[in-house]
Amino acid sequence: EVQLVESGGGLVQPGGSLRLSCAASGFTFSNSAMSWVRQAPGKGLEWVSAISGSSGRTYYADSLKGRFTISRDNSKSTLYLQMNSLRAEDTAIYYCAKVAAATPPRWFDPWGQGTLVTVSS
């Protein structure tokens, strides 16, 4: 069974940093593109970032302006999201998702249960 388990969320002050992790199992992680998607309280889904499986090429939403960095450790089957200079508007549930094994990878399945990040003083 494919499983994605996020961790690392919590309360952080504005301007602070946080690193999210997503532990993957049940599939060949190193071959799979992965992504982060977030959802602010009561709001819609917002794509954040993606990383390819083989080359590790990264992609980001323009709105992040270089504050977030996606990475992966294939030896640990783990995806990461380093978030710096956090703002109140970054408060959201952050979901990890596997991106389809297609060319190009173009749908998200499955999704983890999400981890809540709250940016507040």
Added chain:
Amino acid sequence: QSALTQPASVSGSPGQSITISCTGTSSDVGGYNYVSWYQQHPGKAPKFMIYDVSNRPSGVSNRFSGSKSGNTASLTISGLQAEDEADYYCSSYTSSSTYVFGTGTKVTVL
């Protein structure tokens, strides 16, 4: 990377059919047949429902169908059931090799 436009809410009675639209641009919805749809119940993670505009993954009811015309994709739910009450989001691959989600539609079963 502006969000794709969806109606905020759509409602229908049990057994009826409803359609949710998803409007983008030629750089996303209109440029590729790479639209997917997701269902999200309150407090739950999204569930993958449709890929490549009109294809259903195994396990998804054939009451769900997708289509596209120009820059607008659509999700139709036929034979509406109480369990279909949820939020629905479209998503598209873009010309920048990124992804964009729709604004979301709340489906209410009357």
